[in-house]
Amino acid sequence: MAEKKDINEKGDQRREILRFSAVALLVIVGLVLFFSINSIENFLINFTARSTGFLLNLFGVRNSLRGSTILLLYGTKAKFQIIPDCTGIYPFIILVGFILAYPATLKKKLLGIVYAGLLTLIINYIRLLMLLLVAEKSFKAFQYAHIFIWQTTFIILVIFYFLWWINWSKKEKLDAQQKR
Numbered sequence: 814m815a816e817k818k819d820i821n822e823k824g825d826q827r828r829e830i831l832r833f834s835a836v837a838l839l840v841i842v843g844l845v846l847f848f849s850i851n852s853i854e855n856f857l858i859n860f861t862a863r864s865t866g867f868l869l870n871l872f873g874v875r876n877s878l879r880g881s882t883i884l885l886l887y888g889t890k891a892k893f894q895i896i897p898d899c900t901g902i903y904p905f906i907i908l909v910g911f912i913l914a915y916p917a918t919l920k921k922k923l924l925g926i927v928y929a930g931l932l933t934l935i936i937n938y939i940r941l942l943m944l945l946l947v948a949e950k951s952f953k954a955f956q957y958a959h960i961f962i963w964q965t966t967f968i969i970l971v972i973f974y975f976l977w978w979i980n981w982s983k984k985e986k987l988d989a990q991q992k993r
Contacts, residue, residue, distance in 0.1 A: 829916075836914035844906040854897055862895040865941045872942065874949055888949035901937030904971045905930055911975050917982040925978045932974060936967065 848854060862881040869876045875886040881895040897903075908929040912922050940963045948955035 833914045837910040839910075840913050841906055841910035844909060845903075848897075848902050848906065857900040857902055858895050858897060861900045861937075861941075865895070865938070865945070868938060868942055869945055872946070874946060876945075883945065885945065885949050889952050891948050891952055891955070893945065893948070899937075899941065901933045901940075901967075904937075904967050905933040907971055908933070908975060912978060915979060915982070921982040925982065929974060929978075932970075936970060940967070 848857065858881045862878060862883060866876050866878040866883055869883070877884045877886060883893045883895065885891050885893075909926055912925040912929065915922075917925075944955055944959055944963065947958050
């Protein structure tokens with residue numbers, strides 16, 4: 814009898830994992846396609862380029878903006894083309910897919926998505942500013958920081974945020990059950 818219960822539980826777990834994976838994948842693919850629409854993609858790119866140039870000026874890094882290209886006016890005088898990957902939209906999309914696929918209340922999902930948006934926006938600007946500050950001094954150091962440090966950091970942050978969000982969404986439920 815216990816074996817049959819274990820088999821049923823494992824089957825339920827497999828179905829939940831498959832459901833989570835399918836929903837997350839559908840949401841992620843749908844959002845990637847949506848944000849790949851030319852007008853939306855161009856808006857994100859141009860907004861990121863303009864706001865990054867503005868922030869660089871606030872930090873004393875003289876730069877010039879030509880379309881979506883940021884030109885550093887001192888140091889290495891490097892040019893940086895802002896592309897969709899620079900906008901931080903992809904880590905956000907992954908978080909949205911994971912949050913929507915996870916069984917939680919709509920309120921918790923919406924709060925999780927709003928905070929994920931704010932977090933990815935802030936982290937992405939920190940990333941861009943730090944990379945361009947490094948690039949002003951050394952293009953070689955920029956390449957290393959861009960590829961090894963920040964890409965890895967963003968992946969880790971997405972995982973940690975999602976795990977934190979799961980814990981937070983379950984905690985409220987557990988607290989409510991303990992009060993009964």
